[in-house]
Amino acid sequence: xxxxxxxxxxxxxxxxxxxxxxxxxxxxxxxxxxxxxxxxxxxxxxxxxxxxxxxxxxxxxxxxxxxxxxxxxxxxxxxxxxxxxxxxxxxxxxxxxxxxxxxxxxxxxxxxxxxxxxxxxxxxxxxxxxxxxxxxxxxxxxxxxxxxxxxx
Numbered sequence: 819x820x821x822x823x824x825x826x827x828x829x830x831x832x833x834x835x836x837x838x839x840x841x842x843x844x845x846x847x848x849x850x851x852x853x854x855x856x857x858x859x860x861x862x863x864x865x866x867x868x869x870x871x872x873x874x875x876x877x878x879x880x881x882x883x884x885x886x887x888x889x890x891x892x893x894x895x896x897x898x899x900x901x902x903x904x905x906x907x908x909x910x911x912x913x914x915x916x917x918x919x920x921x922x923x924x925x926x927x928x929x930x931x932x933x934x935x936x937x938x939x940x941x942x943x944x945x946x947x948x949x950x951x952x953x954x955x956x957x958x959x960x961x962x963x964x965x966x967x968x969x970x
Contacts, residue, residue, distance in 0.1 A: 819921060825911035828879045832867065832929065834903040840871025867901035872935050876925055879909045880939050884921075887944035891920065895937030905929045911939075919943055 830836075841851035846868045849856035857865045877890050901907055907929045915922040920942050927935040 819913060819916055821913055821915060823913045825879070825883045825913070825923065828882065828909040830875060830907045830909065830927075832901050832903055832905045832907055834865070837865055837867045837871070837901070837903055840874065841868050844868065844870035844874075846870055862900070864902045867934075869895075869897055872897065872901070872927070875907075875909065876927070876935060876937070876939065879911065879925065880923060880941050883911070884941050884943065889942035890939060891942050892940040893937070894939075895925070895935050897935055899929060899932035899934050901929055901934050905931075907934055909935075914938070919945075 838852045841847070848868070850860055850862060851865055851868050854865055857863075873893060873895060876893060876895055880890060881888055907927045909925060909927045911923045911925045913921055914924050920940055923939045923941065925935065925937055925939055926933055
C-alpha cells in the first residue's frame with residue numbers, strides 16, 4: 819500500500835428504499851428524505867439521500883477495502899450534487915498518506931449529475947496477524963504446538 823494507489827470502485831444503486839431506510843435508520847425524519855410531495859414543495863425534484871447515509875456508505879467503502887479490523891479514525895466529507903432515486907453513485911478512493919498504523923484516503927462519490935460526496939478518511943490499520951504456519955525452522959520444539967517429529 820502506497821500513496822497514489824487506487825481502491826477498487828464501489829457502485830451503489832440509489833434506490834428509493836435505500837434513501838428512505840437510511841434516513842429512518844439514522845433517525846432523520848425530515849420529510850425531504852421520504853416524502854416526494856414535500857421534497858417538491860421545498861424545491862427538490864425528488865427525495866434525496868441524507869448525509870448520515872452517505873457517511874455510512876463511505877465508511878462501508880473503506881472497511882470493505884481495509885477489512886473488518888480497521889478503524890475509522892476520522893471521516894471528513896462534504897456533500898455536493900444530491901443522490902436521487904434511480905441514479906447510481908460510484909465511490910472511488912486514492913490513498914494519499916501511509917504511516918505505520920494508518921492511511922489517509924481521498925474519497926469521491928459521483929452520480930449522474932456530479933460529485934455527490936468528496937472528502938478524506940483516516941483509517942487505522944490493524945496489526946498484522948500471525949500466520950497459521952510459521953516459517954520453516956521456527957516451530958516450537960516443546961509444548962502443545964510442537965510437531966510430533968520435533969518432540970524428544
